[in-house]
Structures are given as structure tokens and as C-alpha cells.
Amino acid sequence: MQIESDNQVTNQSYSFFRQENTIFEDKKFLEILLKWGLQHSLKVNTFLFDIKFDYLNPNQFLLDLFNSKDVRGSLHYASFKQNVLLSQIKYQPLTCKSIKLDLFDKLTEDRIVVNGHIKQCFEEQFENIQIADELRKALVMEDCEQYCVFNEADRQELLLRLFQILVLGGQLCQYEDEIQAYLDWTKYLYKNTVNARKYADKDEIYIDSYAYDIKKLENSYNSDHPQNIMYVVVNPSLRIVNIIENQWIKIW
Numbered sequence: 721m722q723i724e725s726d727n728q729v730t731n732q733s734y735s736f737f738r739q740e741n742t743i744f745e746d747k748k749f750l751e752i753l754l755k756w757g758l759q760h761s762l763k764v765n766t767f768l769f770d771i772k773f774d775y776l777n778p779n780q781f782l783l784d785l786f787n788s789k790d791v792r793g794s795l796h797y798a799s800f801k802q803n804v805l806l807s808q809i810k811y812q813p814l815t816c817k818s819i820k821l822d823l824f825d826k827l828t829e830d831r832i833v834v835n836g837h838i839k840q841c842f843e844e845q846f847e848n849i850q851i852a853d854e855l856r857k858a859l860v861m862e863d864c865e866q867y868c869v870f871n872e873a874d875r876q877e878l879l880l881r882l883f884q885i886l887v888l889g890g891q892l893c894q895y896e897d898e899i900q901a902y903l904d905w906t907k908y909l910y911k912n913t914v915n916a917r918k919y920a921d922k923d924e925i926y927i928d929s930y931a932y933d934i935k936k937l938e939n940s941y942n943s944d945h946p947q948n949i950m951y952v953v954v955n956p957s958l959r960i961v962n963i964i965e966n967q968w969i970k971i972w
Contacts, residue, residue: 734769734784736791739960741766743912752905757890761947763965764913765794773956775930782809782952785961786937797950797967798941808938814931814951816914818879821903823870830869832858833899840897847946848970849888852895859884860946878931881951882909882964888947891971913962915955930954 743764744750753759767790773781785791787805792798800806827833832854843852846860858866874880883906889895896902914929934950936942943949947968954961 734771734781734788736767736769736785736788736961738790738794739766739768741912741962743909746908749905749908752901755894756886757893758886758966761890761967761969762885763796765791765963765965767791767794767961767963769959769961773930773954773959775954775956778811778813778930778932778954779809781954782811782932782934783807785952785963786940791963795963795965797948797965798937800937800940806938806940809934810936811952812876812933812935814878814881814933815873815876816878816927816929816931816953818877818910819916819925819927821879821907823874823877823879824883824899824903826869826874827855827858827899830858830866832866832869836898836900838897838899848891848968849946850893850895855887855899856895859887878914878929878951878953879906879910881933881949882906882913885947885949885966890947890969913953913964915958915960917957928955928957930956 741764750759753762783806786809792800832839839854840852841854841857843850845851849860851857851861854866857864858869861867870880883902886905887902914927916925917928918925932952934941934943934952941950945968947966949964949966951964952961953964
């Protein structure tokens with residue numbers, strides 16, 4: 721379900737303040753991004769915000785976010801007109817239910833991954849992305865039987881969306897033959913963008929985050945490729961929002 725915001729004015733108005741994050745300080749993460757062709761394209765920007773997040777009205781939050789000068793000056797793949805505020809944003813709410821990597825057990829159950837090894841297939845192209853294994857087929861090729869391994873609810877999970885970015889990589893990607901590196905670094909990226917908390921009355925963990933897939937920013941940004949993404953991840957109890965960006969950089 722995609723939602724188009726309106727410019728409805730509320731009593732709330734959010735302000736945002738840039739904060740440094742440590743996601744790209746891990747040298748091993750930078751090395752794997754280089755291997756997967758994502759070292760120049762994958763970006764994560766972090767901001768503090770000043771008032772309580774109203775999850776019932778994300779429209780106001782998103783409009784204020786993308787009309788903030790600090791945010792606009794930090795984004796890499798959106799082109800904003802100076803002194804022109806957005807009045808509409810097209811977005812899709814995502815879910816953040818996953819606290820483990822159980823979602824990816826389906827890959828083994830459907831034998832897309834066997835003993836940790838990703839099944840290979842005849843190479844073909846999809847949106848200029850090299851498809852040479854069944855994992856990538858399962859992620860993006862809707863007309864293939866492998867695509868059915870994940871249902872629609874799975875595909876709205878932020879965890880799977882981050883996994884897809886890493887697996888598809890960039891145009892100069894050196895793909896993995898085994899699944900584990902993809903799982904490890906998806907977990908790392910997920911852990912560093914969402915907020916895990918414990919319930920007050922029981923010893924269980926939940927994800928206290930809200931995520932949104934930004935499809936279109938009025939005359940400023942449009943998602944027109946599987947690897948052109950912008951995800952907004954709001955962590956209300958921390959009053960922190962992370963913006964994850966990636967762009968398919970065409971080399972040839």
C-alpha cells in the first residue's frame with residue numbers, strides 16, 4: 721500500500737539536527753561494501769528530532785523531515801529546489817518486526833541455499849543487474865518460481881529490504897557463493913538503524929521503530945530502479961531518525 725501525503729497542517733512541527741553515526745567506521749564493513757560495489761552508493765544519515773513522534777500521523781513528520789535544511793543538505797540522491805517546500809510525499813509503510821534472522825530460513829527450506837551455498841543458475845540481466853543465482857531471482861524476478869519464497873508481508877519487512885540492497889550490490893559487484901556474509905552484514909546494518917528494546921513486564925525484545933519506503937518526493941526524488949532506495953527509520957524513544965539511501969550507479 722502506497723500513501724500520498726497531503727500538506728495538512730498540525731500543531732506539531734519537527735526540527736532535525738544532524739548527528740554523526742558510526743556505521744561506516746567498521747573497516748570490515750567498508751571492505752565488504754567495496755567488494756559488493758556499494759562503497760560509493762550506500763549512505764546512512766542520522767538526525768535527532770525535538771518532539772514526540774506521532775506514529776498515527778507520519779505525514780507531518782516526513783514533510784518536516786524533507787523540508788528541513790539540515791536534512792536536505794545531507795541527502796545525496798534528491799535534488800531540492802531552493803526555498804521551495806515539499807507539499808506531497810509518496811511513501812509505503814514498512815514493518816520492523818524481525819528480532820532474529822529467521823525470515824531467511826525460507827531460503828534453506830526452498831533449497832535456494834543448500835548447506836550455506838547459494839544455488840547458481842544461467843546468467844541473465846534484470847534492470848542491468850546481473851542475475852546468476854537463485855537468490856537474486858527470489859528477490860527481484862517476479863515471473864520466476866523462486867520469487868514465491870517470500871510472501872508479500874515478508875517483502876514489507878525492513879530486514880529483507882536491507883538484505884536485498886546488499887545481495888544485489890552495485891554494477892561492479894563481486895557476488896558471494898555462500899549466504900553467511902550477506903546475513904552477517906544485513907544483521908549489522910539492521911542493528912545499527914533500528915532500536916531494540918525489552919518489554920517492561922517480560923524478558924522479551926521488540927523493535928521500537930517505524931520504517932517508510934520513500935517512493936517519490938515532489939519534483940525532487942523518484943525511485944525508478946530496484947537499487948534506487950530511500951528508507952526512513954524512526955526510533956521514537958531515542959528521538960533519532962535514520963535515512964538510508966542507495967543509488968544504482970551505472971558504470972557502462
